[in-house]
Amino acid sequence: SYELTQPPSVSVSPGQTARITCSGDALPNQYAYWYQQKPGQAPILVIYKDTERPSGIPERFSGYSSGTIVTLTISGVQAEDEADYFCQSAHSSGNYPQLVFGGGTKLTVL
């Protein structure tokens, strides 16, 4: 089955830049999406179509795609950005699409 691979954890100090990667063989042909999930809360969309930011998401969140790797960048990290981050994409399995999540990355703000 198709997999998206993320690092389990990333740690940064406040004000620094955090980069969270997501790799998958189909990513050159499929968009990626990023979700933020804080403890006890439902996920929220922070990036769609690799690089687009939904309204209401701070400008410090950005996305980048290159080949089989997509990257979520959080510039000037704030304490409130500490959360789990999940990438998501799609893959065709036979004639049927499968929507897939990465395993998630825990962002710790030191």
Place this chain on the structure above:
Amino acid sequence: EVQLVESGGGLVQPGRSLRLSCAVSGFTFDDYAMHWVRQAPGKGLEWVAGISWNGNYIVYADSVKGRFTISRDNAKNSLYLQMNSLRPEDTALYYCTKDSASTIGASGIHNWFDPWGQGTLVTVSS
């Protein structure tokens, strides 16, 4: 304000059934595909099933295919998940979420999830 409110979770024995519901408001329900996504305790997100705006196109994760059935009632602005032959590994918080598009996986269609409900907990244990 868009709202998705899940219900129907609970404790159930292995092999039994459960039906989840998701009541939707704040957007035109029958303009969008809908999905169920689950999260086992302390684990990541797993997409479970999706249904097109009119119910004519349905897809499932391999882990639930043949056991779970997704459906919708556009007149009632509601999404459902019938779960049969439940297993301990189905224990999770089940989220209802709105798709960005009206159908799933078609050429040129890109599917992402926004927004999400708060989830309903399903525990499968004897």
